[in-house]
Amino acid sequence: MLAKSSTELVRQKNSVLVLTALRRHGPLAHTELSDFTKLSSATISVITTDLERAQIIEKAEQQAASGRGRPRVLFSQRRDCGYLIVVIISSDAVQYSLVDYAGRLIDRFTEDRQQTVPNVASFVRGLRDALNRIVVRSRLSRDKVVMISISSKGLVESSEPVLRWSPIFGREQIDFAAVLRGEWSAKVILGNETLLVAAAVGRQEENKKGRDFRALAALSLGHSIGLGVVRRGNEGRLEISAPNFGHMLHMPGGGLCRCGSRGCIEAYAGFYAILRTAFDVPLDTIPAKFVPVAELDKIATSARQGNRRNIHAFRQAGLALGNGLSRVLSLHESMPIAITGPGTRYYDLLLEGISEGLAESHVVRMEGMPELRVMADEPTLVFEGHLNRALAMMDDDIVRSGVAISELNEQTV
Amino acid sequence: MLAKSSTELVRQKNSVLVLTALRRHGPLAHTELSDFTKLSSATISVITTDLERAQIIEKAEQQAASGRGRPRVLFSQRRDCGYLIVVIISSDAVQYSLVDYAGRLIDRFTEDRQQTVPNVASFVRGLRDALNRIVVRSRLSRDKVVMISISSKGLVESSEPVLRWSPIFGREQIDFAAVLRGEWSAKVILGNETLLVAAAVGRQEENKKGRDFRALAALSLGHSIGLGVVRRGNEGRLEISAPNFGHMLHMPGGGLCRCGSRGCIEAYAGFYAILRTAFDVPLDTIPAKFVPVAELDKIATSARQGNRRNIHAFRQAGLALGNGLSRVLSLHESMPIAITGPGTRYYDLLLEGISEGLAESHVVRMEGMPELRVMADEPTLVFEGHLNRALAMMDDDIVRSGVAISELNEQTV
């Protein structure tokens, strides 16, 4: 049973609508807000004064009047309304970014993770230190940070910020909410890295195609394999999900994967797997923890020069990806696939296998080959995805609590 | 961008809330409605008088007063508010049911499909005739039928009532909206059969567990293989989807499937496939159009008596299902699996393969073996699913149009 509706909820939703318009199109005037949101001018007036009183938005500096008539006054978010820390955990480093409410980057640094044995306890210590450092450096009060958005490769709990499995820490779970509770009042969210890529690319597509955009999958190729899916939900908004694609079964009883299972897609298409095939190492060999890209580059150039075995290695990887993708398309619907990650530099070598792996299935025979496109700059997409997700969530949260604050103000004034 | 909210929308949503409560819990009094919907008594008054004036609900006959105090008056749907025709297309017959707005079955008959070559044109003719007949027999006006809900096995377009592929008509598509346009003003919806099973089981689970219910998959075993998934969406309501599971890739380059592809799950786990394996027919043999259940029963009993080859046939089928399910769980999340359809009678023989096929994957190693349960009576579940889906949709549509009608009444009176 759904929750009841009320007039207050209407206001909340429409306030979020205003904030979203502001977020997507930058500073906007009263009239433009009315245009974008389809709300009447009168309503915009009420909402903006409310949000202004609640210190969420502000009237921008008077800009040079451009035409005749009363000059527009632009509304924009108050940057100091709340801050976001983005934490991007990758295999060799952790990047910390401090972002204000308007989405502007304030501070950023990267901590190399020590290449030694991964240790959850020491990692958590490093995380705490770094979070501390970033607010101190910017002379920010701890409680002005209202959200901490973390991403990692691996398997993430959907409802809580718990990392269930990751290529770095394996089955050692990390509950980020528990780790940061007490010290931080901020809301902590966690997302699979490729999920955020999908979110970013999906947003781009929606900006381009509008309501025509239906669905898209983002495939990240690297030491591990990730997939994110973004689809238009039945309510009209975009829904993102991160299937555990890298560890979906490719071949029963097949090659040994880093996760300890056998026959995962990653065990055929991950960098270590390509290396393994290229050197004809037995498939049950324990995977390498880390493969320098240079190593793979060598195999690739030799493959491009005609080396049979190396061509085969990339082909096998492509097949695993293609078969897996065909299964994803069977389970959802046919959709374009955006390929990112360091593995895109071998796209020429993978393509044949991917195509063949896709071609066999019923979906592809029915719907035709899905569009494949390469999007090189993965880190940027990940960061964009963080911002899209976290800031939209902040808008929501702030409206919910911010309106209450404005009411308090009214009463005390 | 989401659509704006307004006070009128609030009323619409709350009206649907009232109708939904009525649908789930039968005739209810003012007080009970208030309890279920959490709306205030005053609001219930306004909404019920509105719905009553719009001829959507009515006050029930005065029932014997049960306690002291003013006696309750029960509201219930007006049965004649609109009618629904349910069309269930199965491999050997088509069942037509006429249902009133309260969900009560009024008339039902079954047309055997001629066992000859399936012909879309003649099928459509039969459909038109039968739909005609069912309203004439009940002396009902055509335009009192506001919805026609059709189900079939196969692949269904998600947004329009178009059958993309079916085991019966193959790649000959049927656009039911186009076929019935002109003759019928009713809204036409189409759903995959197993999707409706999932909807029905999901509803049952939600009634039992409430908000604790997260997700469930329904697996239908028979001549073809179907899967429906029901999950709680991010807005709190249940979302159902029907993956093209039967024709998901099981084994690259594997057995020939009825769909013309190779290596589909169905080509290993469908009845014809089990037969094929049992008789050691080459895997590229063109599948039998139809397999009498008696035939499979024979193989099963012989397997139960120890026949190696037949045991192997069921085991192979189980493995295909288990592997496929493991992939589904990788792509969504771990969830219980309800197994229905005629194939459940061989559950004992399939179980080992299913378990083994599931066990290998990363998800199952992480989350443990998903709960498997057998639900025998598939046809009932399919019909229940039809009612759940179609009547809920009717509530929505009727409120949208019905309130407009009541406004017209007000103005003309």
Next chain:
DNA sequence: ATTTTTTTCTCGACAGTCGAGAAATTTAGT
């Protein structure tokens, strides 16, 4: 007959949106 109990209905207060037009403020024209 009166009281108690339970349910339904009604009234006034409050929150929200909208359309229309008033007010504000700048540019263009003379």
Next chain:
DNA sequence: ACTAAATTTCTCGACTGTCGAGAAAAAAAT
């Protein structure tokens, strides 16, 4: 310098919606 035109923002009254409190209704208990 003044006025007219243009454009944007603000304000007011009408309408719709929900809610809490208490009145009204109707049956059982005393």
